[in-house]
Amino acid sequence: MSDSDSGSDIELTLSANALSALAEFRQEEQQRQEEFQKLYDETDEDYQRKKKQEGMNLFQEDWQLSQFWYSDSTADLLADALLDGANEDTVIAVVSAPSVYAAIQKRPANEIPTKHIYLFEYDQRFELMAGKKHFAFYDYKDPLEFDSPARGKVDRLLIDPPFLNEDCQTKSSITAKALLVSESERKVNQDTRLISCTGERMHDVISKVYPTTKITSFLPEHANGLSNEFRCYANFEWKGWTFAK
DSSP states (O other), X not given: OOHHHHHHHHHHTSOHHHHHHHHHHHHHHHHHHHHXXXXXXXXXXXXXXXXXXXXXXXXXXXXXXXOOOBOHHHHHHHHHHHHTTOOTTOOEEEESOHHHHHHHHTSOXXXXXXXXXXXXXXXXXXXXXXXXXXXXXXXXXXXXXXXXXXXXXXXXXXXXXXXXXXXXXXXXXXXXXXXXXXXXXXXXXXXXXXXXXXXXXXXXXXXXXOTTOEEBSOOOOBTTOOSXXXXXXXXXXXXXXOBOO
8 A cells, every 4th residue: 555545544534623624734834835935035135024023933833843932031031141241252052942043133233242143953944044154954963063153162052952861962962062162262251151941850961961050040931831841051140040049
């Protein structure tokens, strides 16, 4: 029996409501693809305006890729943590957290002190958001296989590994260490900030792979709800959080 035959048999067993929902989903996906094509065809000025207005609304979560966008308030606070005290020379990297990158991009130009902000992401749709110069395809399974001028130069790093297991967390930490600026090359008066948002049950792993970080008082939230309890680990305190007692 061919795959197409098998698919037909399955669809015939679906209820009318399920078939209707499936058709609606396919129609929405088709509309999103058409919208993406329009964005590629638009002038840079038109796209930049729409990108700031729409942000993550342009992108549907893909649960097979373990995609769960942050709530607006969480994305904004994490963006604040990356931008706070930054200057024109600060290099910022956002790894596997496109909703935070979108939160930064939505801000007025005078509130973004640096142009050196990079997005590392497996889902290549987000090249449309970051642009070719600031986007790097990233697969945690090959933690050092990425092409970016930010390697070894990052002053502020946010990383949110897609899966809550030791393998993913450990390999992602290899990427983080490759991105962060070394102690010897750190700029004068430039602090290095490291943030990792992940499940609370990853605490022991995080303590091992990022020994300079501590669990903070900030509780990240997701827009569509997520049953796993998330925590924020960082190597610094600021007005947005303290280290948890």
